[in-house]
Amino acid sequence: xxxxxxxxxxxxxxxxxxxxxxxxxxxxxxxxxxxxxxxxxxxxxxxxxxxxxxxxxxxxxxxxxxxxxxxxxxxxxxxxxxxxxxxxxxxxxxxxxxxxxxxxxxxxxxxxxxxxxxxxxxxxxxxxxxxxxxxxxxxxxxxxxxxxxxxxxxxxxxxxxxxxxxxxxxxxxxxxxxxxxxxxxxxxxxxxxxxxxxxxxxxxxxxxxxxxxxxxxxxxxxxxxxxxxxxxxxxxxxxxxxxxxxxxxxxxxxxxxxxxxxxxxxxxxxxxxxxxxxxxxxxxxxxxxxxxxxxxxxxxxxxxxxxxxxxxxxxxxxxxxxxxxxxxxxxxxxxxxxxxxxxxxxxxxxxxxxxxxxxxxxxxxxxxxxxxxxxxxxxxxxxxxxxxxxxxxxxxxxxxxxxxxxxxxxxxxxxxxxxxxxxxxxxxxxxxxxxxxxxxxxxxxxxxxxxxxxxxxxxxxxxxxxxxxxxxxxxxxxxxxxxxxxxxxxxxxxxxxxxxxxxxxxxxxxxxxxxxxxxxxxxxxxxxxxxxx
Numbered sequence: 009x010x011x012x013x014x015x016x017x018x019x020x021x022x023x024x025x026x027x028x029x030x031x032x033x034x035x036x037x038x039x040x041x042x043x044x045x046x047x048x049x050x051x052x053x054x055x056x057x058x059x060x061x062x063x064x065x066x067x068x069x070x071x072x073x074x075x076x077x078x079x080x081x082x083x084x085x086x087x088x089x090x091x092x093x094x095x096x097x098x099x100x101x102x103x104x105x106x107x108x109x110x111x112x113x114x115x116x117x118x119x120x121x122x123x124x125x126x127x128x129x130x131x132x133x134x135x136x137x138x139x140x141x142x143x144x145x146x147x148x149x150x151x152x153x154x155x156x157x158x159x160x161x162x163x164x165x166x167x168x169x170x171x172x173x174x175x176x177x178x179x180x181x182x183x184x185x186x187x188x189x190x191x192x193x194x195x196x197x198x199x200x201x202x203x204x205x206x207x208x209x210x211x212x213x214x215x216x217x218x219x220x221x222x223x224x225x226x227x228x229x230x231x232x233x234x235x236x237x238x239x240x241x242x243x244x245x246x247x248x249x250x251x252x253x254x255x256x257x258x259x260x261x262x263x264x265x266x267x268x269x270x271x272x273x274x275x276x277x278x279x280x281x282x283x284x285x286x287x288x289x290x291x292x293x294x295x296x297x298x299x300x301x302x303x304x305x306x307x308x309x310x311x312x313x314x315x316x317x318x319x320x321x322x323x324x325x326x327x328x329x330x331x332x333x334x335x336x337x338x339x340x341x342x343x344x345x346x347x348x349x350x351x352x353x354x355x356x357x358x359x360x361x362x363x364x365x366x367x368x369x370x371x372x373x374x375x376x377x378x379x380x381x382x383x384x385x386x387x388x389x390x391x392x393x394x395x396x397x398x399x400x401x402x403x404x405x406x407x408x409x410x411x412x413x414x415x416x417x418x419x420x421x422x423x424x425x426x427x428x429x430x431x432x433x434x435x436x437x438x439x440x441x442x443x444x445x446x447x448x449x450x451x452x453x454x455x456x457x458x459x460x461x462x463x464x465x466x467x468x469x470x471x472x473x474x475x476x477x478x479x480x481x482x483x484x485x486x487x488x489x490x491x492x493x494x495x496x497x498x499x500x501x502x503x504x505x506x507x508x509x510x511x512x513x514x515x516x517x518x519x520x521x522x523x524x525x526x527x528x529x530x531x532x533x534x535x536x537x538x539x540x541x
């Protein structure tokens with residue numbers, strides 16, 4: 009079986025990162041921040057399910073990695089309980105988000121109220137817990153509240169991103185940004201690695217959400233505070249916008265790549281781009297080329313480029329989709345598109361969106377496996393924070409288009425194109441496990457590369473995450489990680505790719521199951537930690 013091939017050698021690490029897979033039988037958890045991972049283990053040790061662990065980790069990550077997600081963000085999940093379920097907990101645009109609201113703009117502003125859509129993360133936590141949780145809802149908040157009240161030492165990678173945000177957010181002078189600056193830059197600067205950060209207001213908000221099982225966020229005291237602050241500072245979010253929000257259970261989409269079925273959340277996410285690219289790669293035997301070869305890199309880049317072109321032309325809120333996802337995922341369509349790939353790079357228009365700010369986590373126990381992703385977007389998000397709450401809003405409105413007639417054009421009550429995507433693998437109707445790679449447009453590219461590493465090159469989970477990465481940017485521009493060998497960079501340049509070294513290449517986690525054993529790995533590009541028992 010292919011899953012046996014994927015996990016056939018847990019001792020060979022061709023790309024040493026100092027990390028090794030961890031293995032257990034009863035449960036496993038993995039996030040990009042050790043304190044959040046420990047929050048998940050607390051739930052498992054307390055007798056909770058993998059869902060309890062996943063939700064506790066998601067809540068904790070809003071505190072210990074605020075540069076990437078928060079209470080005011082969105083999330084999505086894939087859950088295996090004998091079959092695969094999808095959850096879309098992304099928010100819709102406010103009722104006042106009409107095209108006329110942006111008539112003076114060439115693009116939607118990244119900062120401020122005009123990028124704020126309804127936050128869906130809290131509804132995602134509640135929906136998952138209601139269906140599969142075993143512990144009291146309030147229990148899942150205990151680690152996050154403890155970190156927020158007592159403080160925690162900022163981890164190194166988080167500190168780097170926090171410091172990078174200084175120039176953007178400390179220069180803002182409008183009233184709606186002042187509370188954000190006071191909470192996240194209390195000394196007029198970002199905290200350094202090892203410095204303590206805490207927020208009593210954040211802890212109080214989490215306690216209110218916990219005690220009300222999320223109701224206060226959408227129809228109670230917190231909703232009142234959010235709507236009132238928006239009204240005072242020129243925002244567009246209203247009580248009605250919050251009260252009408254719902255998280256939706258959705259049917260995951262998939263493709264089968266050399267015997268392994270890869271699953272994604274359907275539109276309004278870009279997950280379909282990873283599946284379309286894998287369909288294109290199915291048309292050749294990629295393993296005939298070494299993993300570290302110009303040919304392997306070239307084929308993957310070109311497949312991803314074509315998939316992005318389609319995703320950004322057609323993917324949007326499903327109520328506005330004009331092309332069936334089944335058509336985009338059909339093998340006939342893949343064969344037609346495959347013919348466009350030549351020995352040299354195809355120049356295409358820019359398919360990209362701004363760099364993301366996202367957290368991904370995975371959890372598993374004997375019965376459940378969970379793939380969950382959560383984000384504020386572009387790091388800290390919009391820069392708008394409700395005073396006295398710690399609720400910092402995401403800026404997911406950036407996912408909309410302003411182009412008249414585009415299916416993803418901004419409109420009231422509409423979900424924007426979303427970059428964050430959880431992934432899951434199955435084979436012959438049985439689960440292999442959850443995986444994900446964070447980072448804006450890097451995410452489907454990371455999914456593609458991890459699947460190729462597992463399936464075509466037989467890597468174990470940690471090696472698949474460690475391996476050098478590329479990122480297609482726009483046109484013929486491609487970023488290469490510094491660990492990519494120079495002959496590959498030169499060879500790609502000879503094929504008319506415009507190569508630049510360095511950039512952001514995502515951060516991921518993975519938990520795969522083999523013969524009842526859970527094999528967990530965490531991304532070496534983050535502060536992450538995987539634990540199994």
